[in-house]
Amino acid sequence: MANLSVNLCGITLKNPVIGASGTVGFGREFNELYDIGTVGGISTKGLTNEPRLGNPTPRIAESRGVILNAVGLQNPGVEHFIEHDLAWLKSTGTAVIANVAGKTLDDYRAICERLDGLVDMVELNISCPNVKSGGMAFGIKPQSVEEVAKIAKSALTKTPLMVKLSPNVESIATNAKAAENGGVDAISLINTLTGMAIDIERRRPIIANNTGGVSGAGIKPIAVRMVYEAAQAVKIPVVGMGGITCAEDAIEFLMAGATAVQVGTANFTDPYAMPKIIKGLNEWCDRHGVENVSELTGVLTLNQR
Amino acid sequence: MKDYLATIVENKKIANGVYSITFRVDEDVQVRCGQFGEIAVGGSHLLRRPIAICKVEGKHITFCYQVKGEGTQKLKEMSAGAQLNVLMPLGNGFFVEESEQKVALVGGGVGIFPLISVLRQYRGEKQISSYMGFRNKAAVCMLSELSKANKSVVVSDDGSYGAKMNAVQAFEADLAAGNRPDVVLACGPMPMLRALKQVAEREGLTCFVSLEERMGCGIGACLVCVCAMTNGANARVCKDGPVFNAKSVEL
Numbered sequence: 001m002a003n004l005s006v007n008l009c010g011i012t013l014k015n016p017v018i019g020a021s022g023t024v025g026f027g028r029e030f031n032e033l034y035d036i037g038t039v040g041g042i043s044t045k046g047l048t049n050e051p052r053l054g055n056p057t058p059r060i061a062e063s064r065g066v067i068l069n070a071v072g073l074q075n076p077g078v079e080h081f082i083e084h085d086l087a088w089l090k091s092t093g094t095a096v097i098a099n100v101a102g103k104t105l106d107d108y109r110a111i112c113e114r115l116d117g118l119v120d121m122v123e124l125n126i127s128c129p130n131v132k133s134g135g136m137a138f139g140i141k142p143q144s145v146e147e148v149a150k151i152a153k154s155a156l157t158k159t160p161l162m163v164k165l166s167p168n169v170e171s172i173a174t175n176a177k178a179a180e181n182g183g184v185d186a187i188s189l190i191n192t193l194t195g196m197a198i199d200i201e202r203r204r205p206i207i208a209n210n211t212g213g214v215s216g217a218g219i220k221p222i223a224v225r226m227v228y229e230a231a232q233a234v235k236i237p238v239v240g241m242g243g244i245t246c247a248e249d250a251i252e253f254l255m256a257g258a259t260a261v262q263v264g265t266a267n268f269t270d271p272y273a274m275p276k277i278i279k280g281l282n283e284w285c286d287r288h289g290v291e292n293v294s295e296l297t298g299v300l301t302l303n304q305r
Numbered sequence: 306m307k308d309y310l311a312t313i314v315e316n317k318k319i320a321n322g323v324y325s326i327t328f329r330v331d332e333d334v335q336v337r338c339g340q341f342g343e344i345a346v347g348g349s350h351l352l353r354r355p356i357a358i359c360k361v362e363g364k365h366i367t368f369c370y371q372v373k374g375e376g377t378q379k380l381k382e383m384s385a386g387a388q389l390n391v392l393m394p395l396g397n398g399f400f401v402e403e404s405e406q407k408v409a410l411v412g413g414g415v416g417i418f419p420l421i422s423v424l425r426q427y428r429g430e431k432q433i434s435s436y437m438g439f440r441n442k443a444a445v446c447m448l449s450e451l452s453k454a455n456k457s458v459v460v461s462d463d464g465s466y467g468a469k470m471n472a473v474q475a476f477e478a479d480l481a482a483g484n485r486p487d488v489v490l491a492c493g494p495m496p497m498l499r500a501l502k503q504v505a506e507r508e509g510l511t512c513f514v515s516l517e518e519r520m521g522c523g524i525g526a527c528l529v530c531v532c533a534m535t536n537g538a539n540a541r542v543c544k545d546g547p548v549f550n551a552k553s554v555e556l
Contacts, residue, residue, distance in 0.1 A: 022527065028526075029522070033524070057531060060352070060520070064349040065349045067521075217351065269352070270308070272308060
């Protein structure tokens, strides 16, 4: 039995596997299938100050090896989460990571102040490609990444802050550095890549929002490359995600420089994906004589060219 | 709800473009009529296919599906003996109250399959009248199952099988003839459900509809398959539905 626990900016995760925001809700539904407390952490559905209804349907489409989604941040609002889900989710023993989004800098400040000290970590969603205002607007330019990071950080005195980076940018390394300059404790990446899928019979995009965020197995090499570049650019911990389906995928991200990983789309393909990945990590470490999974972080050596 | 490794026992064509697939699993599955399963077709298809459960006989579960895209095409090509993951049973299903004795089933096209499961669960116990509409004669299927209803009307859009009308018109005609049900259960294309909802409102009938939507997780976590409720909120088709009281949802 390898030691799978990792330290993510002061928070101990029992293993490096986190359910990615938007794919696992607040953990209740997957807990009907297995004990969600066995997962390292849960990043909640993106929370806003007020409840949101999200986009019209269809909100999802499929393309070979990937899916596209445009849910549009439907959520019951941060107060509802605090009142109805937070205590339960904490009681399961998983680390509670509140994913938060806003339209304005004041929104981000307010929601961070509200959650300070209540959750294990806050993950700033500045990279949602599926809402018209806010979201990704903050995630593109390095200056605005730094600005929103600073404001969120100043609102959090007790809880560590992670910022989730968009891959739809000029330089992932520059934006990672900008987040670090803004004072965040960790970065997570990649959020979805903006894409489109067309129903050729109707000559219209399948998704009501026209475009959607692309995720799933097919984006993994892009995500691994970006995690590597971001990890090279910063000293703070990196949480990697993008197409992780099995333990071997997760290990690629760890080797590229990630301290922990998030699993998203794979939860739809196989609802037991996360427990299987955790089991697989343990077995891989045992087979390779790795005592602590944390030893794998950043061990990648580039080929000589 | 459980993810079963299910073995295909039979996968056969039952109408034009429509197939019936029967799986065997390692234990008896308790399924309520109107519930569905998420079938993993594998390969480069990351999403499962949400398909209505049509028949349950102990360890044998039958789903019927229309071949529409790459995923169902792949499913169609699978043979007996192959194993697939099936997450089931999902959703709320249809409930008929004890006080509701006369049940009308109104189905269109592949929407008939969840209603076949209602028929199988309640026949003998309730007075069931079935009104099923198909595009044409080549699309007609499940006649032996339908014949077990107390009354079965089968119609087609082009008149090539039964009267030339749709299922809602067939239901309305019988209603006008004095056959008034205590509850109406329906599944089919959205225009059909909209028309039926209007009839139910006009006639003061209780009506439940089973909805279809593109799904992600299938268990209520991802908020992909929502429908708008008349109270302004969203409901999850996979978890809060797929069966809703027609007056509670915007169609």
